[in-house]
Amino acid sequence: MSDFSRRKWIKAGVAATAGLAGLGAAARIAQRYGLIPPDHGGIYGLGETLTYGSHRLLTRHSLAREFRPSQISKPPMANEMAPLNDAYKRLQAGGFADWRLFVNGMVDRPASFSLAQLKSYPSRSQITQLACEEGWSYIAEWIGAPLSHVLSLVGVQPQARYVAYFSIDSNWWDSIDMADALHPQTFLAYGMNGGELPVGNGGPLRMRVPRQLGYKNVKFITKLTVTDSLKGFGKGLGSASPEAGYAWYAGI
Amino acid sequence: MARLESAGAELRARVPDSVSSVTETVVRSRHSALVRVTHWITTLCFFALLITGIEILISHPRFYWGETGNVLTTPLFKLPIPSSRALVPTGYGYVLRDQNGWSRYLHFQAAWVAVLTGLLYVVSGLLTGHFRKDLLPGKGDRSLRTLWAAFAKNLRFQRPSEAETWSYNVLQRLTYLFVIFILFPLVIWTGLAMSPAFASVIPATVTWLGGQQSARTIHFFVSVALVLFLLVHVVMVFVAGFWSRMRAMITGRAGTDREGT
Numbered sequence: 352m353s354d355f356s357r358r359k360w361i362k363a364g365v366a367a368t369a370g371l372a373g374l375g376a377a378a379r380i381a382q383r384y385g386l387i388p389p390d391h392g393g394i395y396g397l398g399e400t401l402t403y404g405s406h407r408l409l410t411r412h413s414l415a416r417e418f419r420p421s422q423i424s425k426p427p428m429a430n431e432m433a434p435l436n437d438a439y440k441r442l443q444a445g446g447f448a449d450w451r452l453f454v455n456g457m458v459d460r461p462a463s464f465s466l467a468q469l470k471s472y473p474s475r476s477q478i479t480q481l482a483c484e485e486g487w488s489y490i491a492e493w494i495g496a497p498l499s500h501v502l503s504l505v506g507v508q509p510q511a512r513y514v515a516y517f518s519i520d521s522n523w524w525d526s527i528d529m530a531d532a533l534h535p536q537t538f539l540a541y542g543m544n545g546g547e548l549p550v551g552n553g554g555p556l557r558m559r560v561p562r563q564l565g566y567k568n569v570k571f572i573t574k575l576t577v578t579d580s581l582k583g584f585g586k587g588l589g590s591a592s593p594e595a596g597y598a599w600y601a602g603i
Numbered sequence: 604m605a606r607l608e609s610a611g612a613e614l615r616a617r618v619p620d621s622v623s624s625v626t627e628t629v630v631r632s633r634h635s636a637l638v639r640v641t642h643w644i645t646t647l648c649f650f651a652l653l654i655t656g657i658e659i660l661i662s663h664p665r666f667y668w669g670e671t672g673n674v675l676t677t678p679l680f681k682l683p684i685p686s687s688r689a690l691v692p693t694g695y696g697y698v699l700r701d702q703n704g705w706s707r708y709l710h711f712q713a714a715w716v717a718v719l720t721g722l723l724y725v726v727s728g729l730l731t732g733h734f735r736k737d738l739l740p741g742k743g744d745r746s747l748r749t750l751w752a753a754f755a756k757n758l759r760f761q762r763p764s765e766a767e768t769w770s771y772n773v774l775q776r777l778t779y780l781f782v783i784f785i786l787f788p789l790v791i792w793t794g795l796a797m798s799p800a801f802a803s804v805i806p807a808t809v810t811w812l813g814g815q816q817s818a819r820t821i822h823f824f825v826s827v828a829l830v831l832f833l834l835v836h837v838v839m840v841f842v843a844g845f846w847s848r849m850r851a852m853i854t855g856r857a858g859t860d861r862e863g864t
Contacts (some may be wrong), residue, residue, distance in 0.1 A: 352611065352731065363690030372833065390643065395712050396708060397712060397714075397715070398708065398709075398711045398712025398714075398716075399708065399711070399712070401715045402711055402715070402825065406800045409800075409801070409804045410800050410803055410804055413800075413803035413804040414803055415799060415803045416802055416803065416804075416806050418670070418801075418808070422670060422671075424671050424673070424675075424676070427673055428673045428674075428675055431688075431689060431690045450709060466830035466833075472673075480799070480815065482671065482797070482799055484659075484662075484689060484703060484707060485659075485662040485663040486659070486660070486662065486663035486665075486819060487663050487665075487671065487672060488671045488815060488816065489671050489673055490670060490671050500855070507616050541735075548659055553675070561799065562799050562800045562803050563799060563800065564651035564799065595704060596704025596708075597703070597704040597707065598704075598707060598708055602798055602799065602801070603711065603795075603797065603798030603799075603800060603801065
């Protein structure tokens with residue numbers, strides 16, 4: 352090996368070491384500021400981390416676009432969905448009077464809420480777009496209780512980082528970080544276009560996260576779990592979506 | 604000591620030789636290393652984006668104008684292809700497999716690599732004068748007559764002259780500038796406009812285009828334009844001499860097929 356190529360190798364080695372150390376430091380900082388998504392592993396981890404990290408830096412105070420009442424899509428769109436299970440049908444037969452939303456995990460006062468209770472809190476509405484990852488979209492008025500209000504009632508502990516939410520259909524669950532959970536447009540929606548939330552749109556209770564795509568807006572919500580880590584949930588990828596091959600973060 | 608000096612003299616005597624050969628290869632390099640590397644990274648990303656883009660498109664092969672569009676609204680047009688979703692009325696009796704998960708992951712990852720590579724290319728192109736020297740039409744070429752001459756020559760699939768081994772003709776220059784500074788920025792913009800999170804930060808990204816569905820439709824047409832460019836680009840490489848042009852873009856060495864292998 353000549354001097355020239357040895358020098359080249361040493362240089363390359365030093366550069367690679369510096370690069371790796373730099374990447375390691377960047378990863379630690381990113382982790383600390385919550386810029387790493389739970390599905391950061393695997394061959395698509397780089398792109399996913401760049402998207403989620405950059406969005407978290409950009410969207411700290413941004414609001415999803417809101418529309419005029421005249422822009423509401425008519426007729427309202429309802430996506431295809433899996434058959435409703437027996438537990439759902441029993442509650443539906445009772446007019447959802449016994450529907451409960453359980454809230455547990457890293458909260459001071461675990462609690463459960465009836466729909467009547469949720470509706471007794473100051474209700475908010477927003478006219479926002481629901482865009483599906485497939486490419487279609489619709490605009491509707493969503494009425495509900497801001498998730499931040501419900502979370503304030505149970506007292507979220509300071510180390511909390513995510514809110515996982517679960518459908519009555521056990522195959523369907525998801526999670527969002529605290530930035531989205533406490534966002535003023537993130538609703539537990541029980542109404543749509545001035546009326547009750549239709550079953551086809553997730554009634555009686557749906558998570559509404561308008562800065563993310565449709566699939567984060569899980570239907571038929573029965574449980575919220577506040578947590579500092581998503582490792583213990585499912586396969587630890589943050590939601591049922593990555594387990595089915597879809598990204599956890601769906602801001603795009 | 605004497606031996607050392609003479610060795611030094613010998614070394615110095617060799618220096619001019621090696622320097623001149625180095626300069627010669629640098630001067631004779633058709634494309635700079637940066638252009639070559641960014642060209643092939645972009646090629647790779649483009650194919651990844653194209654394949655995954657088609658996969659995502661198949662889940663809803665209908666296009667709309669304005670803010671919203673779904674199976675209950677009238678499309679601007681629809682593609683006569685089957686879909687990977689049962690909800691879409693396509694006229695076909697079957698539904699394709701859902702490939703959106705990995706397609707979306709790869710689409711955005713390839714987009715990141717392509718955009719960062721593009722930024723590197725544009726910044727270095729401005730700094731080194733690549734755009735000014737190699738892509739802006741020369742002063743003598745800025746006329747419709749020279750443009751028409753280049754166009755007519757291309758239409759006849761004439762083998763380019765020796766000069767074009769070393770420099771682009773005026774039609775090539777304008778096409779590359781159009782792709783780099785119009786089509787690529789447009790496809791990035793319309794892509795970002797479909798992101799509800801990005802649109803929440805800069806709503807004008809979407810409103811200037813007439814709505815989120817308009818952005819999706821424009822994204823499709825710009826992609827079609829890029830594919831057409833790619834086809835013409837590859838045909839032209841074949842007309843000019845596939846191996847000589849490939850060698851120029853891979854190794855940097857130019858020359859005609861007759862000249863060497």
